[in-house]
Amino acid sequence: MTHVKICGLIDPDLVRFAAREGADWIGFNFVPGSPRRVTPEAAASLLLQVGKARPVALMVDPTDAEVDVIVALGFPVLQLHGAETPERLAEIKARTGREVWKALGVATRADLDTANTFVSADKLLIDAKPPKDAAYSGGHGQVFDWAILDGWQPAAPWMLAGGLTPDNVASAIAATGAPAVDVSSGVERVRGLKDRELVRAFIRAAKQP
Numbered sequence: 001m002t003h004v005k006i007c008g009l010i011d012p013d014l015v016r017f018a019a020r021e022g023a024d025w026i027g028f029n030f031v032p033g034s035p036r037r038v039t040p041e042a043a044a045s046l047l048l049q050v051g052k053a054r055p056v057a058l059m060v061d062p063t064d065a066e067v068d069v070i071v072a073l074g075f076p077v078l079q080l081h082g083a084e085t086p087e088r089l090a091e092i093k094a095r096t097g098r099e100v101w102k103a104l105g106v107a108t109r110a111d112l113d114t115a116n117t118f119v120s121a122d123k124l125l126i127d128a129k130p131p132k133d134a135a136y137s138g139g140h141g142q143v144f145d146w147a148i149l150d151g152w153q154p155a156a157p158w159m160l161a162g163g164l165t166p167d168n169v170a171s172a173i174a175a176t177g178a179p180a181v182d183v184s185s186g187v188e189r190v191r192g193l194k195d196r197e198l199v200r201a202f203i204r205a206a207k208q209p
Contacts (some may be wrong), residue, residue, distance in 0.1 A: 002173050003180040004206045005159065006187065006199060007058065008036030012049045014194045016193065019051035021203050025031065027056045027079065027184070035192030040069050046075065056101070064095070071096050079103055079125065090120040103161070105129035109148050116155040124154055125182060128162030141185040143168070146175045165199035170208060181206050 006018045007027030018026055028043050029036040040044065047055055057075040059066065060082035070078065078096065080089055081103040093100040102112065102118045103125035115124050126149070128142040143163030160178035165186040172178065185191070187198040 001201075001209075002178065002206045003159075004058065004186075004203050005180065006181040006184075006194070007056070007182055008034070008192070009194055010036060010038055010042070010186040010192070011194070014044055014196065014199070015046050015049040016051065017196055018194075018199050018203075019049065019053040019135045021200050022207060023199075023203060024180070025056050025077070026050050026053045027058050027182070028075075029058045029184075030057060030062075030066075030083065032062045040073060044069075044073055058103075062092075067092060067096060071098060077101060077122075086118045086120065089118055093120055093122075099123075101125055101159075103127055106148065107144055109152075112148065112152050119155050121156045123180075124156050124158040125161055126158055127182075136185070146172065148195075149176050161202075162201075166198055166205050169202060169206045173206065 003024040005025035007025055008029045009026055015026055028038050031037055054077060055075055056077040056079050057070045058079045058081055061084060077099045079101040081186050089100055089102055099122040101123040102121040104115045105127050106112055107129045115154040118148045119126060128144040141163050160172060160176055160181050161182035164172055164181055164183045169181055183202055187194050187202050189195045
């Protein structure tokens with residue numbers, strides 16, 4: 001069965017709802033400028049609602065001090081979504097003892113080759129490249145050409161992201177063989193705010209036999 005991450009939640013009721021509906025991971029966005037950003041103070045309360053889901057902290061090019069704040073909250077997974085190098089990822093992983101994921105925007109096979117340089121990542125999150133003028137990473141609702149994944153041998157376990165919705169996630173899984181999927185804007189009717197019915201529909205579509 002495909003695993004599911006619902007990312008960018010800011011409302012405690014929706015965190016609890018997503019966990020109850022079967023989300024395997026719930027992502028909290030600490031990226032300045034994102035409409036889904038939460039503060040460490042807000043995250044401390046949101047974490048109380050995750051149930052059996054694993055919480056994931058999304059950061060972009062974090063300093064050691066910023067990482068320390070998130071680790072102190074108890075996050076077991078750190079997702080790096082910036083220009084971090086393989087060396088920086090390995091450093092954060094060794095320093096914190098946490099599971100560390102690397103998100104990368106892809107458009108070509110060369111981008112997948114870059115992804116495979118992150119050999120110490122616990123998971124690679126393969127996303128669509130954001131627009132050139134984007135103010136923040138991820139959550140732009142764009143699909144990349146899944147055909148570039150044909151024959152790709154990932155250097156680490158991986159997850160598919162980028163423009164996924166309740167309507168296309170089953171097709172995406174069938175086309176790519178993705179063992180896990182990530183969604184943010186694809187379960188929103190209003191930018192930055194998750195919709196319960198879309199969250200439920202996405203999880204059910206992704207996990208259908």
